[in-house]
Amino acid sequence: MFKIATWNVNSLKVRHNHVLDWLEAEKPDVLALQETKTQDPNFPLEAINDAGYQVCFAGQKTFNGVATFTKKPAADVITDLPGLDDPQRRVMGCRVDDVFVLNLYVPNGSEVGSEKYAYKLGWLEALQKYVNKLITDEKHVILLGDFNIAPEDRDVHDPEKWQDKILVSEPERKALLDLQDKGLVDVFRLFEQEEKSFSWWDYRMMGFRRNHGLRIDLILASQELSKLCSASYIDKEPRRLEKPSDHTPVVAEFDL
């Protein structure tokens, strides 16, 4: 079994113990983190190694930052989308056995029509080009991370209120659909799920307690690999802890 998970931790420094506890309890083969907000010299490498994991990381001060924990060694690490000159650390790609794992922190976009929104759409275009190449070159591909896009209305607690807003707007959803058209499968939807299953809840207005959330953390698997997916679920437990991240882990298991 190959178990892989994604989690936007919103500061690895603050969530350090949550992450180590979760690793010990769940023992994934791969864990992809986003928003580590940790500069590389400060990365808690030793504690993660002691937990039995190797780790690739690309961080920056204050914002963004991604890290991929693996039980087995990772090869062919990339930290940028080809053709996109971007100082923001949002990409960590590596190969684990014959699966290429692309850990992504897709830009939030701030507001539809803003400069950050344009940056998000441009970023997704560069991603699309790169995924074309990956799909051709690699045996198996997994894209996972904080996509900052809720794929469908059932992934939104209040679709009417969110209509045409950031994380939900048609151009964003179209960009995600274009990725899926390349044969990438949102594996969470291969299985029966509770209605109103979300992976992120705003800290404000008791978002979690009222289940006012969105499903924006996704695991997309290439066609052949998706057929080997045996389970996918959202683990809400870490969101119940004290001082939680606003996101919770999303998991997928494969018969590999």
Place this chain on the structure above:
DNA sequence: ATGGTGGCGCGGCCA
């Protein structure tokens, strides 16, 4: 109601 909460880092941005 254009708020609310949390992280970073110490004023204001970002989510």
